[in-house]
Amino acid sequence: MTGIVVVSHSRPLATAAVDLASQMLRSGGPRIEVAAGLSDTELGTDAAAIQTAIEAAMDDQGVVVLMDLGSAIMSAEMAVEMLDEDDAARVRLSWAPLVEGLIGAAVTAAGGADREEVATQAELAAEAKRMQVTGG
């Protein structure tokens, strides 16, 4: 099952987003790892922590990484470069918005989809929301 890594500046934000997504999952969902904040209270991102989270979430189908903004993206890109080649080739960084994307990704991964499909569904979550808000 495709693994998921949630990267955020804020640990509480990331764990709350995971809680929200987990509501959508019955038993046996994908492995979701969090790499967020420098500590429980300090905001920030850490490429080495992201690398560890990706390794922990790694599956034959790969890993999708969801990020909030700014340095979260830069740190995630750096983390991928720090992985060994086999793992790096199985990571997909998704531009999906964090909360909506995570829910889309979690549900899709739970259905057994590969990393490309999981990332695509995460990214479509933004469009689904747009349609819901604007009525089409």
Added chain:
Amino acid sequence: MTERKTTVTVPDLIAWLRRTGELMAEHAAELSDLDSAIGDGDHGTNMKRGFAAVAGVLDEDFETVDALLKRVGSTLVSSVGGASGPLYGTFYLRMGTSQKGATELDAASLLGAMSTGVEGIEARGKAGIGEKTMLDAWMPALEAFGRAGGSLADALRAGAEAAAAGRDATEPMVATKGRASYLGERSAGHIDPGAASTALIWQAAVETLAGGSDTGSDDGAAS
């Protein structure tokens, strides 16, 4: 007259990094103020925390330039927190990797190492000159260093002056990269905090590596 320094050794680099950390701590409030104007207000805190973590590893045994700089880079990556972590982290990591096995650097290899590091910053930040980032201090500094000729001290001073001028030149620029880009036109009128911290790195270089210089002997004395 004091002997001129022609190479930078591992202990020299350690002194440079230590002084960089002191300057980051001294200027932390100022850097965060600059960042409050156009970003999330944490650049000073982040750099101070990052270089404090670096200071904590400088007492380890480092035989080569690359061992030292790689340790510094990975320490920054894990302790800075903001975008400067991967940016400065990449700078030192690449700078180190470019000098595998070296125990000292002459002016040319120091320039080569810093240039490789700055290419890493460009790649990591997907930015170029004129986008109101630290590159606006780094690039003119490297150019001035390379053009300076003369002693290592002269080159470092020229680099530091260009870094400071580059920092000041970011004030009217409109940011297109980083958190400041959310502000668009409103980002103009403020110095970029990353360019300011880069200028401090150069200031630290002059203070620690340009010692034993010829100041007053063959320039300025006659005027």
